[in-house]
Amino acid sequence: MAPGVSAPLHFPVTLVVLLSLLGLAVGGKLLVVPVDGSHWLSMRQVLDSLQQKGHDVVVVAPEVSLHIKPSKNFVMKMYPVPFTQEGMEKDFQAFLQISFEEGSFLTRFLKTYEGMKRLGELSVLSCEWLLKNQELLRYLQESQFDALLTDPVVPCGLILAEHLSLPSVYFLRGVPCGLDFEATQCPNPPSYVPRGFSQLTDHMTFFQRVGNLLFDLPNVFLCDFGFQPFAKLASEFLHRDVTVLDLLRQGSVWLLRVEFVLDYPRPLMPNIIPIGGVHCAHKKLTQEFEAIVNASGEHGIVVFSLGSMVSEIPMKKAMEIADALGTVPQTVLWRYTGPTPPNLPQNVKLVKWLPQNDLLAHPKTRAFITHGGSHGIYEGICNAVPMVLMPLFGDQMDNAKRVESRGAGLTLNILEMTSQDISTALRTVINDKTYKENIQRLSDLHLDRPIHPLDLAVHWVEFVMRHKGAPHLRPAAHDLNWVQYHSLDVLAFLLFVLLLSLFISFKCCLCCCRRFCGKKGRTKKAAKSKTH
Amino acid sequence: MAPGVSAPLHFPVTLVVLLSLLGLAVGGKLLVVPVDGSHWLSMRQVLDSLQQKGHDVVVVAPEVSLHIKPSKNFVMKMYPVPFTQEGMEKDFQAFLQISFEEGSFLTRFLKTYEGMKRLGELSVLSCEWLLKNQELLRYLQESQFDALLTDPVVPCGLILAEHLSLPSVYFLRGVPCGLDFEATQCPNPPSYVPRGFSQLTDHMTFFQRVGNLLFDLPNVFLCDFGFQPFAKLASEFLHRDVTVLDLLRQGSVWLLRVEFVLDYPRPLMPNIIPIGGVHCAHKKLTQEFEAIVNASGEHGIVVFSLGSMVSEIPMKKAMEIADALGTVPQTVLWRYTGPTPPNLPQNVKLVKWLPQNDLLAHPKTRAFITHGGSHGIYEGICNAVPMVLMPLFGDQMDNAKRVESRGAGLTLNILEMTSQDISTALRTVINDKTYKENIQRLSDLHLDRPIHPLDLAVHWVEFVMRHKGAPHLRPAAHDLNWVQYHSLDVLAFLLFVLLLSLFISFKCCLCCCRRFCGKKGRTKKAAKSKTH
Structure with missing residues (x-):
């Protein structure tokens, strides 16, 4: 800024700073309805x-959860649910293990469907128990929050926001059936925006484009399968017919964990804020891990984790993997809680938990074996570590495809991979310099940003709290129906006018012709009669 | 950030800071091809x-220009052009004065067309002389720039970027005929995104939507009228057939001077960075102006300027305005270089130049009379000053409509307005509290941002310089033709498959029926013959 030029005034921000200097309370009050698992982290x-x-x-959360635990940084309001910790963990593990089970497509599809149905039922049950908890609801009503932050993939927070008339901020990776595009009125051309679970890239052949367009059909059923129970619950609770799409449309700001070094460039709306890599801050390693890394010598280490939810895999698979890990000179740190594979090589250290991002940030880390969860992948990108991807479920196949299409990693099929495949893939991403170069390029682009995504996320939550929403970012498209949005009524009208004009012109011409011909006919007749 | 958590590393930024601390050159080299007038400011x-x-x-600019002058902050490379300063200024003034001339629509349209044609010719001529200036081109070639910054509304910089193989950053308010949407592959639904010059808002009636869709037709001619001469010039210079759209598509980042407190929310692409209000930093008033403002007493002041290009208006109009300004108790500071109107009231001070943004930032400023240029309007919003708008040409009518639709100002028709209209409008925006409230709300929303638009603009120029472009932000839509983009080929294929399936099913049914009926017939026949 030129000397003498004062910075533009940010009134609310300036005020906040001034008040906080005076020791006065400046904060707002935020209600958070999180989603369990990696979404929470x-x-x-x-x-x-x-x-x-x-x-x-x-933070409002059920008493039974995987990762959501009390903290000094927030008030935790827990509500009872009609299932036990053991029961829920058993259901989760049963679902996760399907990824490792061989069998026909139909068998696996049916098992996955059953597993998802069971987990869905737990979500709905949890939400139901929250909404019928009169005491908690009264507390929430009386607390006068400024806004509600939630991950809309489980739309319980949306119902609560509607009930409490609170503006809401969504924090998410995406809604599985693409309902986020519809709810934000964000264009989503199937010609280059690959659909979720399609494992397509943004460059598609003709038949891939056909497939991508057809992917919207199962999405309709997926939306219905996932959200219909919540719509029923919301309608009962709010005493009016309401769909999850209706609720989603109310979101003031969508903090979307996407970024275009990983995700394919596509249209956005002004209230969609890309915050991919929001969680990438890392700490110094603890002495225990620092010692392991330093002992790895010139070859360095490989970090191996299948995410926060999968820490145990079938023994046969574990032995295949152990076999492969023995073929690289690196020390492999493997997060694994199952029984130790008998063939575990010397260079592999099993740990019950590892500081994944802090390890990835260490310059001695050579590769990252991951299940392809979006958090892990962004950590890989932030720290420029080439990846071997073993996607298991959900968006992990798509994420893995993205990394592979950028030349920053190799994907393995968890069911079909052999020990040799794992070994080859791992050695390739470590020894073939292009993988490191590509991930370094992605990392450089990703980290060269005007503001850290965490600050961006915090700003927009505060913005919605300060201004009770962000109505100026809401597109007028929300007030149009499908026919109007696509101008089909306008096009039909213009076609009608065109056809009418053509018809009238044709009729006029015909009329003129007839009159002219008739005159001519009459003249001829008259002439003929004269000659007679 | 939690204690002990180190900030994520921004390698290039950290490097830049380190090197600059060591006193080493860290900067890149930027070539700028600006557009004259307010665009430059x-x-x-x-x-x-x-x-x-x-x-x-x-900065590369013609020797003859309105506002582009050398500065200590950049190297100025000037090239001769075959027209004089006086000639150009005369042409500009002639064009600007059309706004004040009464007459039939056709007369004014033809005059505007002629004026635009003349100014367009000057632009093309200037570009032609730049491109044939061998010495300058050699210097530019040898200078090894990192990137080129230009306003693509005059696409001369685009041709130079292509010739020098430089990645480019565009800095613009928009391309008049909507070519920016096409060049960025940004969806632009006519159902709620009002077309340029249509004076429509984002909420349209059915017939307004018809009008908005039809506005795309004259835009085709406008594009052709404005850009065809440059396409011809580019094709000759680059020795290959090239259109302005081809060149525009090469833009790495589009710094768009829009923001959604003024402009209507609509889709964006990842490489479109909204930087509306980029220029809103203000300085302390000079003693001269401070004295005038302080002398205005409790009523404060009104700032009146028709922009950097219009400082003189016809005497009849000036007298009407002067008359109206006398009816308010405020001191009016009017930027005006023409002959003093004989009826100039005591409270009006004519000045040849005024520090518009610094005056608007003064708490004593009650209203802003403006022509509705985007710069002035953003200054009005930044400083929360209600506006009376007298749009003259270009996007000013649309801008005025936007301010009016937000309830932050009133628009007058420069040709039809009477002294009474001006007085009423001015007194309304000053005395009716809703105008101040509305502009204050817009201002609060506008200023509550995670990063100042000037820093954002600077970051993205530097980004393109550092990474030689931003290919990761380029949507794959660029590689599709119109039919593919809209999936028309896919839909045609699916329709064909559907019809073929129906046809085959129908044929099969027919065949079955025939066989069945035939058998029945034969059976009947056989039965009949047996009975005989």
Whole structure:
């Protein structure tokens, strides 16, 4: 800025700073309805930052959960649910293990369907128990929150936001059946925006484009399967017919964990804020891990984790993997809680937990074996570590495809991969310099940003809290129906006008011709009669 | 950020800071091909910031220009052109004065057309002389720039970027005929995205939507009228057939001077960076103006300017305006270089130039009378000053409509307005509190942003310089033709498959029926013959 030029005034921000200097309360009050599992892990970092900025954060979660635990950074309001921790964990593990089970497509499809149905039922049950918890609802009503932050993939928070008339901020990777595009009115051309679970890239052949367009059909059923129970619950609770799409459309700001070094460039709406890599801050390694890494010598280490939810795999698979890991000179740190494979090589260390991002940030890390969860992949990108991907379920196949299409990793099929395949893939990403070069390029692009995605996320949550929403970012498309949005009524009208004009012109011409011909006919007749 | 958590590494940025601390050259080299007039004024601020960050900035401009003058902040490379300063200024003034001339629509349309044609010819001529200036081209070639910054509304910079194989950053308010949407592959639904010059809002009636869709037709001619001469020039210079759209598509990043407190929310692409209000930094008032403002007493002041290009208007109009200005108790500061109207009231001070943004930032400023240029309007929004708008040409009518639709100002028709209309409008925006409330709300929303648009603009110019473009932000849609993009080939194929399936099913049914009926017939016949 030129000397003498004062910075433009950011009134609310300036005020906040001034008041906080005076020791006065400046924070707002945020209600958070999180989603369990890895979804929670990155959201928690945003909550920590919000708390540090002086806001009161209240998290509402069921008493039974995988990762959502109380913290000094927020008030935790827990509500009872009619299932036990053991029961839920058993259901989760049963679902996760399907990825390792061989069998026909139909058998696996049916098992997956049953597993998803069971987990879905738990979500709905949990939401139902939240909404009928009168005491908790009364507390929430009386607390006068400024906004609600939720991951809409489980739309329980949406129902609560509607009930409490709170503006909401969504924090998500995406909605599985593509309902996020519809809810934000964001264009989504099937010609180059690959559909979820299609494993397609943004460059498709003709038949891939046919497949991508047809992918919208099962999505309709997926939406229905996943969201219909919540729509029923919402309609009963809010005493009016309401769909999950209706609720989703109310979102003020969508903090989307995408970024275009990984995800394919596509249209966005002004209230969609890409915050991919939001959770990539890393700490110094603990002494224990620092010692392991330093002992790895010139070859360095490989980090291996199948995510926060999968820490145990069938013994046969574990032995195949162990076999392959023995073929590289690197020390492999493997997060694994199952029984130790008898063939575990010397260079592999099993750990019950590992500081994944801190390890990836270490310059001695040569490769990352991952299940392809979006969090892990962004950590790989942030720290420029080439990846071997073993996707298991959900969006992991798509994520793996993205990394592979960028030349930054290799994907293996968890069911079909042999020990040799794993070994070859791992040695390739470590020794073939192009993988490191490609991930380094992605990393450089990803980290060269005007503002850190965590600050961006915090800003937009605060924005919605300060202004009670963000109506100026809401496109007018929300007020149009499908026919109007696509101008089909206008086109039909113009076609009608065109056809009418043509018809009238034709009729006029015909009339003129007839009159002219008739005159001529009459003249001829008259002439003829004269000659007679 | 939690204690002990180190900030994520921004390698290039960290490197730049380190090197600059060591006193080593860290800057890149930027070539700038600006557009004259108000377009230049905000771009200059970005250049000042870039220079302060250690970059070498070289501006290429014709010797004859309205506002582009040498500065200590950049190297100015001027090239001769075959027209004089006086000639050009005369042409400009002639064009600007058309706005004040009464007459039939056709007369005014033809005059505007002629005026635009003349100014267009000057632009093309200037570009032609740049491209045939061998010495300058050799210098540019040898200078090894990292990137080129230009306003593509005059596509001369685009031709130069292509010739020098430089990645380019565009800095613009928009391309008049909507070619920016096509060039960025940005969806632009006519159902709620009003077309340029249509004066429509994002909420349209059915017939307004018909009109908006039909507005795309004259845009085709406007594009052709404005850009065909440049396409011809580019094709000759680059020795291959090239259109302006082809060149525009090469833009790495589009710094678009839009923002959604003023402009209507609509889809964006990842390489479109909204930087509306980029130029809103203000300085302290000079003693001269501070004294005038302070002398205005409790009523404060009104700022009146028709922009950097219009400082003189016909006497009849000036007298009408002067008359109206006398009816308010505020002191009016009017930027005006013409002969003093004989009826000039006591409270009106004519000045040859005024520090518009610094005056608007003064708490005593009550209203802003403006022609509705985007710069002025953003200054009005930044400083929360209600506006009376007198749009003259270009996008000013649309801008005025936007302010009016937000309830932050009133628009007058420069030709039809009477002294009474001006007085009423001015007094309304000053005395009716809703105008101040609305502009204050817009201002609060506009200023509450995670990063200042000037820093955002500077970041993205530097990004393109550092990475030689931003290919990861380029949508794959660029590789599809119109039919493919809209999936028309896929839909045709699916329709064909559907019809073929129906046809085959129908044929099969027919065949079965025939066989069945035939058998029945034969059976009947056989039965009949047996009975005989």
